[in-house]
Amino acid sequence: MEFYDIFKSSPVQKIQFRGHELFLKRDDLLHADFGGNKARKFFGFFLKDLSKYRKLVSYGGNQSNAMVSLAAFARHHNLIFEYFTKPLPKFLKEYPIGNLSRALNFGMQLIENEAYTEFISKTQADFPLDTIFVKQGGAMTEAEVGVKLLATEIHAFAVENALTELAVVLPSGTGATAVFLQKHLKFKVFTVPNVGDSEYLKKQFTELVSNPDLHPQIWDFPNKKHQFGALYPEYYEIWQELLIDTKVEFELLYDPKTWLILSEKLADFSCPVMYIHSGGIDGNISMIKRYERFATL
Numbered sequence: 001m002e003f004y005d006i007f008k009s010s011p012v013q014k015i016q017f018r019g020h021e022l023f024l025k026r027d028d029l030l031h032a033d034f035g036g037n038k039a040r041k042f043f044g045f046f047l048k049d050l051s052k053y054r055k056l057v058s059y060g061g062n063q064s065n066a067m068v069s070l071a072a073f074a075r076h077h078n079l080i081f082e083y084f085t086k087p088l089p090k091f092l093k094e095y096p097i098g099n100l101s102r103a104l105n106f107g108m109q110l111i112e113n114e115a116y117t118e119f120i121s122k123t124q125a126d127f128p129l130d131t132i133f134v135k136q137g138g139a140m141t142e143a144e145v146g147v148k149l150l151a152t153e154i155h156a157f158a159v160e161n162a163l164t165e166l167a168v169v170l171p172s173g174t175g176a177t178a179v180f181l182q183k184h185l186k187f188k189v190f191t192v193p194n195v196g197d198s199e200y201l202k203k204q205f206t207e208l209v210s211n212p213d214l215h216p217q218i219w220d221f222p223n224k225k226h227q228f229g230a231l232y233p234e235y236y237e238i239w240q241e242l243l244i245d246t247k248v249e250f251e252l253l254y255d256p257k258t259w260l261i262l263s264e265k266l267a268d269f270s271c272p273v274m275y276i277h278s279g280g281i282d283g284n285i286s287m288i289k290r291y292e293r294f295a296t297l
């Protein structure tokens with residue numbers, strides 16, 4: 001199978017949650033190694049002529065979904081993959097779990113370096129010609145092609161189902177997926193910041209798409225400050241409730257906050273709502289372990 005065959009479509013199903021019916025776009029099912037959001041964002045690379053490249057370089061957290069997708073991508077294309085991250089905690093170094101172990105199995109070369117944040121300000125121009133540099137989380141202009149395809153699929157779904165209105169909801173990290181989706185989608189996109197606050201997200205949108213009319217609407221908790229990757233009992237609870245009520249496994253970093261806010265907004269919508277499942281459930285193994293440890297404290 002050609003690599004990009006997997007991007008042709010992802011199914012849409014109906015789910016019920018807290019008395020409301022929604023459409024769920026299963027981008028998590030795009031591919032075992034490239035599920036979801038990262039499949040969309042790295043689609044541009046699949047179209048690239050890679051013959052002149054030897055190496056892929058990126059950086060970020062040690063359980064990142066982007067890291068796994070890039071590692072799988074590099075393996076399939078015989079590229080060396082160097083990934084910079086801050087020094088690993090001892091337990092993780094001894095027993096790599098979750099996304100870290102998956103990426104290492106794909107042959108990723110992990111470089112632990114306290115100064116890895118220096119990469120934040122780097123661009124492709126800072127690397128040799130045989131090296132592709134990917135920003136943390138894949139926030140880059142190449143992400144646009146794949147997300148545009150997602151917009152096309154949503155439009156086709158709306159036509160098939162005679163929907164003239166639709167509200168589309170998805171979680172944000174870097175905001176790249178949400179902003180490119182809004183740029184190409186005729187329906188309104190709503191998103192929730194998970195990595196930084198609304199200000200940070202707005203800035204990220206502007207960096208990728210300068211016209212504010214093409215930005216998604218941001219929802220956030222009015223007062224609560226939530227830290228990315230931290231554990232919140234209400235996150236685990238809504239994740240479990242979703243699993244029981246919809247029979248779909250969501251992920252534990254981005255989805256819970258987004259669903260907590262969305263569930264409060266559902267009654268306000270008179271039009272159908274679609275949630276994009278952006279994948280990432282392979283990271284759940286390590287998150288569930290953390291929640292279990294947390295619960296016994």
Ligand SMILES: *Cc1c(COP(=O)(O)O)cnc(C)c1O
Nearest residue numbers: 065172173174175176177279280
């Ligand atoms: C990366 C990721 C996001 C965030 O996507 P951005 O384009 O960075 O906003 C959301 N959900 C999942 C599951 C992800 O892996």
